[in-house]
């Protein structure tokens with residue numbers, strides 16, 4: 001028991017370290033290539049890649065950060081969300097991404113154990129986090145992420161089917177056919193949602209990036225995952241939009257991208273939340289009974 005607690009903590013620390021790298025990816029991948037949708041993203045007059053420059057820098061004073069400025073979670077708290085050189089605010093999201101990645105890494109360990117399946121699932125979650133934050137800043141899900149990831153999903157199907165022992169367990173697809181159905185189902189269903197939204201709201205609510213992300217989910221986890229991601233993502237999006245409208249921030253809801261909701265739903269699927277929701281909505285549960293008595 002004690003070993004599990006220590007290991008979970010270790011996975012959390014490892015995850016938060018990866019999280020600080022994910023922040024860098026979400027910042028550098030789209031920088032200079034797309035137009036940000038809000039003013040929080042400062043455009044820089046220099047070319048960036050994930051590995052160059054190797055050290056992180058402050059976007060305002062552009063000075064390279066010292067090693068102790070970049071310790072996950074701790075540095076942000078010690079520097080109280082400010083740059084160690086100038087007084088620029090370091091957005092809370094850096095801390096949030098590190099914390100969330102750490103928690104999800106620990107959860108992956110608890111769900112899959114120390115396995116290849118867990119490792120690849122965590123890799124998928126990392127991609128999801130990068131996608132969500134790029135979408136929040138630019139309202140774009142870059143092809144440079146979705147195309148290779150879709151191919152990886154199809155490759156998993158092939159490897160799982162033809163390897164002497166299955167390579168990756170559930171929730172990953174077990175055959176190329178399953179992967180292929182998911183690939184068709186995900187984007188297909190989402191295009192139906194796009195059409196419905198267009199009919200009701202008279203404008204486009206989804207981008208092509210969302211459709212491509214669904215292709216990644218479908219190819220990697222199969223048809224059921226694609227269905228659940230759209231279903232749960234739409235519910236999440238609607239709830240937040242309604243809350244935002246009630247809070248009289250309608251403009252907020254109108255430009256908020258859909259990608260982050262899809263991402264949350266896809267990650268929820270990895271942790272079997274669809275089984276829990278299916279269980280809660282089974283005909284015999286108190287919730288279903290309560291809903292039935294209300295209509």
Ligand SMILES: [Zn+2]
Pocket residue numbers: 058059060061062063083084085086087088
């Ligand atoms: Zn600075």
